[in-house]
Amino acid sequence: MSLTSTTRTTAPGDDPPPQSYDGNSPFPQGSSPPARTGRERLYVTVTAVIVVLPFVGLGIAGWLLWGRLIHPADIALGFALYVLTGLGVTVGFHRGLTHGSYRAVRPVRIALAVAGSMSFQGDVVGWVATHRRHHAFTDRPGDPHSPYRHGTHLRGILRGLLHAHIGWLFANSPTPHGRYAPDLLADRDIRAVSRAFPALCVLTLALPFGLGWAVGGSWRHGVTALLWAGLVRIALLHHVTWSVNSLCHMIGERPFRTRRHDRATNLWPLALLSFGESWHNLHHADPTSARHGVGRGQLDPSAAFIRLLERLGLAHDVRWPTPARVAARQL
Ligand SMILES: [Zn+2]
Numbered sequence: 001m002s003l004t005s006t007t008r009t010t011a012p013g014d015d016p017p018p019q020s021y022d023g024n025s026p027f028p029q030g031s032s033p034p035a036r037t038g039r040e041r042l043y044v045t046v047t048a049v050i051v052v053l054p055f056v057g058l059g060i061a062g063w064l065l066w067g068r069l070i071h072p073a074d075i076a077l078g079f080a081l082y083v084l085t086g087l088g089v090t091v092g093f094h095r096g097l098t099h100g101s102y103r104a105v106r107p108v109r110i111a112l113a114v115a116g117s118m119s120f121q122g123d124v125v126g127w128v129a130t131h132r133r134h135h136a137f138t139d140r141p142g143d144p145h146s147p148y149r150h151g152t153h154l155r156g157i158l159r160g161l162l163h164a165h166i167g168w169l170f171a172n173s174p175t176p177h178g179r180y181a182p183d184l185l186a187d188r189d190i191r192a193v194s195r196a197f198p199a200l201c202v203l204t205l206a207l208p209f210g211l212g213w214a215v216g217g218s219w220r221h222g223v224t225a226l227l228w229a230g231l232v233r234i235a236l237l238h239h240v241t242w243s244v245n246s247l248c249h250m251i252g253e254r255p256f257r258t259r260r261h262d263r264a265t266n267l268w269p270l271a272l273l274s275f276g277e278s279w280h281n282l283h284h285a286d287p288t289s290a291r292h293g294v295g296r297g298q299l300d301p302s303a304a305f306i307r308l309l310e311r312l313g314l315a316h317d318v319r320w321p322t323p324a325r326v327a328a329r330q331l
């Protein structure tokens with residue numbers, strides 16, 4: 001529990017003494033972020049284009065292939081499974097199990113853990129352990145996926161972005177579950193969901209195949225549903241989740257005070273696709289907050305879902321941000 005409670009109670013700026021970086025360390029010196037410039041605003045625009053363009057392409061491909069290799073049911077199923085598995089990750093894995101920003105009744109807690117496992121992002125215990133390590137060492141040596149790993153010169157940044165987005169998955173840097181997620185290892189329900197991970201990976205593909213076949217009436221419809229509502233849907237959520245690790249520590253706004261070296265950003269273009277997780281600067285400033293998008297007009301579907309659970313009596317002890325709490329973290 002030690003690390004968990006550290007993660008939950010450490011206040012911004014309340015950092016242990018910074019690790020001694022020598023001049024050759026690949027991690028950045030000092031904590032002051034570079035001032036935002038017109039160039040940075042351009043980066044955000046370019047990011048939005050890079051994020052959106054492949055999906056415009058997919059839409060055009062879908063239009064051209066409509067009725068042959070893509071069916072309305074594929075889109076409906078893909079959307080439903082994206083929302084289901086996405087909220088499983090953001091509300092279940094992240095805000096609930098990792099940070100304890102609310103408490104859910106047992107069936108909801110289990111259902112969200114199952115839904116998150118169907119996102120193909122690793123088993124629930126491993127996901128939570130890795131993410132807690134990310135918060136414990138954010139953008140410092142020890143962070144499993146910091147884009148600053150290779151330094152802050154241009155080549156280091158590009159290598160670091162690739163590492164933070166996808167490369168870290170292939171790096172041999174295991175996170176000890178017993179040290180980072182002892183609470184989950186002690187939880188029978190969560191252990192069972194964790195053990196079921198391989199079966200849930202099969203289910204997340206079998207479900208669109210079976211439903212596509214049932215709705216369309218032929219195995220061909222099953223195959224197209226497997227392609228769009230299975231593989232494409234999983235790939236999209238993968239890239240959105242990984243972008244929170246990579247882009248949301250590199251590009252965007254930093255209105256809130258985070259710990260030394262922590263460069264988490266708020267990146268609006270990803271807000272809807274990431275269910276509010278791209279308000280990542282606020283999240284790192286106040287990790288236990290149930291709402292990440294605290295500003296005016298900042299969409300946070302995960303917080304809306306937690307609010308719904310609370311109103312239905314399925315979640316309680318929700319840590320909603322108060323104005324004073326937000327103001328205390330504002331720069
Ligand atoms: Zn982060």
Ligand SMILES: [Zn+2]
Nearest residue numbers: 131135283287
């Ligand atoms: Zn987090």
